[in-house]
Amino acid sequence: MRRFVIAGLVLALLPTVAFAQSSTSGRVGPVAGSQEFSLSGTGTSNNDFDNGSFGLSASYGQYINPNLMWGVRQNLSWADNGPSSWIGSTRLALDYHFGDGKLRPFVGANLGVVYGDDVEGTGIVSPELGLKYYVNPTTFLMGMAEYQVFFESSDDINNNFDDAAFVYTVGMGFNF
Numbered sequence: 357m358r359r360f361v362i363a364g365l366v367l368a369l370l371p372t373v374a375f376a377q378s379s380t381s382g383r384v385g386p387v388a389g390s391q392e393f394s395l396s397g398t399g400t401s402n403n404d405f406d407n408g409s410f411g412l413s414a415s416y417g418q419y420i421n422p423n424l425m426w427g428v429r430q431n432l433s434w435a436d437n438g439p440s441s442w443i444g445s446t447r448l449a450l451d452y453h454f455g456d457g458k459l460r461p462f463v464g465a466n467l468g469v470v471y472g473d474d475v476e477g478t479g480i481v482s483p484e485l486g487l488k489y490y491v492n493p494t495t496f497l498m499g500m501a502e503y504q505v506f507f508e509s510s511d512d513i514n515n516n517f518d519d520a521a522f523v524y525t526v527g528m529g530f531n532f
Contacts, residue, residue: 384458384490385422386531392417394498396527398431403520409435409443413525423453429466431523443472445480445504458490470506480504482523494532500525 386392394415401408411434417427429447434440447468453460463485471477486500502523 382493384493385453385456385460385496386419386425388419388421390419390531392419392425392427392529392531394527394529396498396500396525396529398433398523398525400433400521400523403518403522405522409433411443413527415449415529417449417451419531422456425451425453427451429468441473443470443475445470447480447482449484451484451486453488460488460490460496462486462488466502470504479507481507486525488529495528495530497528498526 392415394413396413396415397410398413399408399410411432413429413431415427415429417425419425427449429445429449431445433443435443445468447466449464449466451462451464453462455461463483466480466482466484468480469477470480482502482504484500484502486498488496488498490496502525503520504523505520
C-alpha cells in the first residue's frame with residue numbers, strides 16, 4: 357500500500373514540471389488574479405500525538421492581491437490502527453501571505469466538512485499557518501499546519517477546541 361501511495365504521489369507531481377516555467381519579468385510569486393495548484397502529502401494526529409494517519413492533499417486557489425488568496429482544499433487520508441479506514445475533508449480557505457521574496461510565511465483559516473469510515477459528516481473550522489519557499493518564480497515548496505476543530509453546531513466549536521486534531525501538510529505547488 358505504501359509503495360502505491362508513493363508511486364501515485366510521484367506520478368501526480370510530474371505535471372508540475374510542465375507548468376513550472378520561469379517568468380521573464382524576474383518577479384517571484386503570484387500577482388493579483390494568479391491561480392495556484394499544490395499537491396502534498398499530509399499527516400494527522402490527535403492533540404495527544406498518540407493516534408494518526410497519512411494521506412494526500414490537493415488545493416486550488418486564486419489570489420485577490422499578491423498577498424491574499426482564497427482556495428479550496430481536499431484531503432484524503434488512510435489510517436491502519438487495527439481495521440484500516442479512510443477519512444476525507446473538503447474546505448474553503450483564506451490565507452494571508454507575508455512579504456514578496458522567495459520565503460513567504462502565511463496565516464489563515466478554513467471552514468469545511470469531514471467525512472469517512474469512522475466519522476459521520478461533521479463540520480470543521482481550522483486556524484492554520486505555513487511557509488512557502490519559491491524555488492523559481494512560479495514553483496514553490498510548502499509546509500502547513502492546521503488545528504481542526506470539529507463541530508455539529510456553533511456551540512460545539514468552543515466545547516471541542518481541546519479535542520481538536522493537528523493536520524500537517526508538506527508538498528509543492530505552482531502559480532499560473
